[in-house]
Amino acid sequence: xxxxxxxxxxxxxxxxxxxxxxxxxxxxxxxxxxxxxxxxxxxxxxxxxxxxxxxxxxxxxxxxxxxxxxxxxxxxxxxxxxxxxxxxxxxxxxxxxxxxxxxxxxxxxxxxxxxxxxxxxxxxxxxxxxxxxxxxxxxxxxxxxxxxxxxxxxxxxxxxxxxxxxxxxxxxxxxxxxxxxxxxxxxxxxxxxxxxxxxxxxxxxxxxxxxxxxxxxxxxxxxxxxxxxxxxxxxxxxxxxxxxxxxxxxxxxxxxxxxxxxxxxxxxxxxxxxxxxxxxxxxxxxxxxxxxxxxxxxxxxxxxxxxxxxxxxxxxxxxxxxxxxxxxxxxxxxxxxxxxxxxxxxxxxxxxxxxxxxxxxxxxxxxxxxxxxxxxxxxxxxxxxxxxxxxxxxxx
Numbered sequence: 001x002x003x004x005x006x007x008x009x010x011x012x013x014x015x016x017x018x019x020x021x022x023x024x025x026x027x028x029x030x031x032x033x034x035x036x037x038x039x040x041x042x043x044x045x046x047x048x049x050x051x052x053x054x055x056x057x058x059x060x061x062x063x064x065x066x067x068x069x070x071x072x073x074x075x076x077x078x079x080x081x082x083x084x085x086x087x088x089x090x091x092x093x094x095x096x097x098x099x100x101x102x103x104x105x106x107x108x109x110x111x112x113x114x115x116x117x118x119x120x121x122x123x124x125x126x127x128x129x130x131x132x133x134x135x136x137x138x139x140x141x142x143x144x145x146x147x148x149x150x151x152x153x154x155x156x157x158x159x160x161x162x163x164x165x166x167x168x169x170x171x172x173x174x175x176x177x178x179x180x181x182x183x184x185x186x187x188x189x190x191x192x193x194x195x196x197x198x199x200x201x202x203x204x205x206x207x208x209x210x211x212x213x214x215x216x217x218x219x220x221x222x223x224x225x226x227x228x229x230x231x232x233x234x235x236x237x238x239x240x241x242x243x244x245x246x247x248x249x250x251x252x253x254x255x256x257x258x259x260x261x262x263x264x265x266x267x268x269x270x271x272x273x274x275x276x277x278x279x280x281x282x283x284x285x286x287x288x289x290x291x292x293x294x295x296x297x298x299x300x301x302x303x304x305x306x307x308x309x310x311x312x313x314x315x316x317x318x319x320x321x322x323x324x325x326x327x328x329x330x331x332x333x334x335x336x337x338x339x340x341x342x343x344x345x346x347x348x349x350x351x352x353x354x355x356x357x358x359x360x361x362x363x364x365x366x367x368x369x370x371x372x373x374x375x376x377x378x379x380x381x382x383x384x385x386x387x388x389x390x391x392x393x394x395x396x
Contacts, residue, residue: 004101005274005395007260007267009362010036010206013216014350015121017145017252020216021208022121024254026063029208030054030071030117033256033355036206037113038075041260043271050109052083053099055092055116057353059085060144061124067117087354090321091382092116093257094357094390100261101278111266115258118352120145122254145252146353147383159288163383164238164249166289167322171243174328178243181323182231185248185347188320189226192219192344200343204366219349221251226348248323253350257358273395275365276376280306280391287385292325294387295379296332302377306391310335314373317360319380320345329379343367356380361390368394 012032015021021029038046054068063070068083088095093116100112125141128150142149148160161169170176195201196218207217226247236242237249260270267273282301284294295318303309316339320326326345330337343363346356360378368376372394379389 002105002107002263004104004261004278005264006276006278006361006365006392007262007270007272007274008037008040009257009259009358009365010040010204011257011355011359011362012208012255013205014219014221014253014255014352015216016220016350017121017254019220019254021119021254024119024208024210024215026117026119026122027067027070027074029119029254029256030067030115031074032206032208033115033117033258034071034075034077034113037258037260041270041272044269046077047080048269049077049081049111049113051103052081052113053096054083054085054114055087055096055354055357056085057087057089057092057118058123058144059087060126061122063117063119071117088386088388089383090319090351090353091357091380091386091388092354094361094378094380094388097259097261097358097361098281098388098390101281104261104263111260111262111269113258113260115256115358116354117256118354119254120252120352161289162238164244167244167292167324168239168242169289170292170328171324174331176324176327178232179228180327181243181248182228184323184327185231186226186228188341188345188347189223191342192222192348193224195343196222200366200370204362221253221350222344222348244322244324248347250321250346250351253352255350255352255355257355257362259358259361275369276392276394278390279393280304282389283386285386291383291385292322292381293328294385295329295381295389298387298389299333299377299379302389302391306393308375308391312375313377314339314371315342315364315367315376316340317364317376317378318345319351319356319360320347321351321381323347325381357388364392368392369396372396
């Protein structure tokens, strides 16, 4: 059977909502990630890319009309390079990598460029189109930035609570206090800042430019001075007496990521040795309001398909949508928290929905290369009750 490998990965710095990347269209962000990836493998002829699979969650504004194909064209790749865009909400770019790996393993492709993009800043307001001309009365514009919108009335109300309320319910279900969440969040900022200072991200992040000027070279949301005590002073965001705050949840963000996946035989064309083999994949789903806990089962399935257990895993990249859901997953896995997100997580780095899966996958491959460890796992929770996970085996 043909195996699939991660050859290279890059991402843009992640910008804050309304921050340094606010003026950059999502298709341009995507093109920046594509060109940044190709710059890392200069021996590769872009015409040799069999397909591009791109993730995007909102797709309601400038990222409409197959933003993956727009990225390919804007990046200057040959027009013969095809592309598709996939939407599994927060898991979109990890889904893109999974789809790309399956194409390689089935023999349908030898080299697939995957990735994802989101500009949550530029996500538009939308109006429902009337069923008849000139309706009377007012119409409400709905934000497409995050969460449920234009909800079908047939959906049970317990399914369509806000993401924040869903995580308040997780905190109650698993008895995870505010103090633990704030400690986890402060750790994310401290580790992210240390990783940048140590140079870990230098080869993983490509700066975003406009008119030849660098707009952003480092993740914009990192707060190096974060402490549990400072975070404890923030007000709850969803319930007056709640535990979820702006400090222990991931921020709204803008950014893009890209991952090159290919067969072992593709190495000669890429011009570099692979970083890691994709050894196992898992997808799971449960009740929509429990989405934060869905990575638990997805990871178990990925490990089983890789033929390993948690005792073999040395590195975990778990997207930190909320501190509480991350803690619930780590507790359920019964793993050492010290192996999770050692270079910081989404609470500090940011969570541009369609780009986050590619970020955690690229970071995981780089962590394994840095440490020399063999096995790692990337997992991400997904709104409306889903999750994805992927196991990497270091190729070093």
